[in-house]
Amino acid sequence: MAPAEVEEMRQMTVIPRDSHNISRKDISKNALKVLCRLNKAGFEAYLVGGGVRDLLLGKKPKDFDVTTNATPDQMRKLFRNCRLVGRRFRLAHVMFGPEIIEVATFRSHHEAEQPVADDSNSSQRGQHGMLLHDNIFGSIEDDTQRRDLTINSLYYSVADFTVRDYVGGLNDLQQGVIRMIGDPETRYREDPVRMLRVVRFAAKLDMSIAPETGEPLPRLAILLNDIPPARLFEETLKQLQAGYAHHTYLKLREYQLFQPLFPIITRYFTEQGDSNMEKIILQVLKNTDNRIHNQMRVNPAFLFAAMFWYPQLEAAQKIAQESRLVYYDAFALSMNDVLDEACRSLAIPKRITTLVRDIWQLQLRLSRRDGKRAWKLMEHPKFRAAYDLLALRAEVENNHELQRLTTWWGEFQVSAPPQQKTMLNTLGDDPVPRLRTRRPRKRVPGGQRRDHSNDA
Numbered sequence: 001m002a003p004a005e006v007e008e009m010r011q012m013t014v015i016p017r018d019s020h021n022i023s024r025k026d027i028s029k030n031a032l033k034v035l036c037r038l039n040k041a042g043f044e045a046y047l048v049g050g051g052v053r054d055l056l057l058g059k060k061p062k063d064f065d066v067t068t069n070a071t072p073d074q075m076r077k078l079f080r081n082c083r084l085v086g087r088r089f090r091l092a093h094v095m096f097g098p099e100i101i102e103v104a105t106f107r108s109h110h111e112a113e114q115p116v117a118d119d120s121n122s123s124q125r126g127q128h129g130m131l132l133h134d135n136i137f138g139s140i141e142d143d144t145q146r147r148d149l150t151i152n153s154l155y156y157s158v159a160d161f162t163v164r165d166y167v168g169g170l171n172d173l174q175q176g177v178i179r180m181i182g183d184p185e186t187r188y189r190e191d192p193v194r195m196l197r198v199v200r201f202a203a204k205l206d207m208s209i210a211p212e213t214g215e216p217l218p219r220l221a222i223l224l225n226d227i228p229p230a231r232l233f234e235e236t237l238k239q240l241q242a243g244y245a246h247h248t249y250l251k252l253r254e255y256q257l258f259q260p261l262f263p264i265i266t267r268y269f270t271e272q273g274d275s276n277m278e279k280i281i282l283q284v285l286k287n288t289d290n291r292i293h294n295q296m297r298v299n300p301a302f303l304f305a306a307m308f309w310y311p312q313l314e315a316a317q318k319i320a321q322e323s324r325l326v327y328y329d330a331f332a333l334s335m336n337d338v339l340d341e342a343c344r345s346l347a348i349p350k351r352i353t354t355l356v357r358d359i360w361q362l363q364l365r366l367s368r369r370d371g372k373r374a375w376k377l378m379e380h381p382k383f384r385a386a387y388d389l390l391a392l393r394a395e396v397e398n399n400h401e402l403q404r405l406t407t408w409w410g411e412f413q414v415s416a417p418p419q420q421k422t423m424l425n426t427l428g429d430d431p432v433p434r435l436r437t438r439r440p441r442k443r444v445p446g447g448q449r450r451d452h453s454n455d456a
Helices: 003-010 029-040 050-056 072-078 140-146 169-175 184-190 193-205 217-226 229-240 245-254 276-293 300-307 309-322 327-345 350-363 373-378 383-397 400-414 417-425
Strands: 013-015 045-048 065-068 082-085 091-096 099-105 123-125 131-134 154-156 163-165
Touching: 029 045, 029 065, 029 091, 029 099, 045 050, 050 154, 050 169, 072 082, 072 091, 072 099, 154 169, 163 169, 184 193, 184 217, 193 217, 193 229, 193 245, 229 245, 229 300, 229 327, 245 276, 276 300, 276 309, 276 383, 300 309, 300 350, 300 383, 309 327, 309 350, 327 350, 350 383, 373 400, 373 417, 383 400, 400 417
Parallel strands: 065 099
Antiparallel strands: 013 163, 045 065, 045 154, 082 091, 091 099, 123 131, 154 163
16 A cells, blocks of 8 residues: 555544534435444445535435445345446445445455456456456455545445545535545546546536646546447436536536547537537537426437537538539438447447437428428427527527528417418518528439438
8 A cells, every 4th residue: 555545544534423414314214224234234334425425515415325344245145135236346236116225345455467367356457557347345444545536535424423534525525626536647547437527526516626636637538538438428428417518518628528529529629619519519508507407308319419410510511512412412421420420439329319310300301391391390209309409500600591490480389270371371482591502413424323221
């Protein structure tokens, strides 16, 4: 154990019940059951992590995590409603209907070079120091050093109602500082996703990032390319759907962590930050935050449709200019290209990319309202999302034709059928906003043309 770590442990502080604001009535009854049963069986057990942090901040925790010196196998014997999960970190999930109490065994330090083994109490590192497997068990003192942030390394005991602080987390919480435990660069190399967590918590809690914690972030951002795209997608959803997406986005850009997640979007950033793409990203993130704070549902498909709209639009125009394809075929191809590249960084599920395609394709149809088309469009499951994207485009582009079209659709949706019929009959010769002038179809010599049967 490093001397610096030993010194940190000597500063352990025990905060008695009368000096903190955590009350058992604010803790999940099921979490209390787990803690009490572990204590009764002779094990150490503590509430830890975000639950303790939020309680100290006077907030309602979203979930409650427990840490103990009981091993996963001992947990399974003690709780019939327990199942073990995870390979990288072995965890016990104690099931209480819809509520899951996650229990982790105290983790210990590991050597830089650890032989690969099948033993459950082992660790393994990857090429850049990334922890591939980390199941070495230890004491609570060891466990504090294995956690990521000081503010998440506070332990609450139901045995004596105290809070234990081994790394100065309470002071950082009071000062509003996000600080990595241990050497930040080493910790980031162990798990590069910790860099995203630093930014996420800084945005969520409106705290500053300690200089030594923030300094390595731009240099090590490239390590995120080693993370499986599926894990990055889940982490990105946490970043964008927690109610602090706008602030998180600005932090990600500040520390150059946005590029590994959204390389396509990053290519279109401007020095002034005033492109239509950058404007729509800022606006859709603000709107998303407002919806979440108002307990309204958010759809990640709409979020991605707005964020990738302008790169997709530019790709469509480029394909149309460089090929002999009509614009609508080029548009279909560009959807494939942009989403395929996006999925190489973030494993966006097909159920979401399918909805993104629907929202994009409807942008081409919203200006065509004659006959029965308007009514048919309103029956489309993603019509409302497509309309919302149209309204965003009109706002950021300050395009009068798009604004007029948005106003028309807004009135049409809330009008009675007779009024809708009148609106359709009086469309007249209003200018029709188009994404691009349609080019005449050109025949390819030999009668051959590219097959697009699977593009749309």
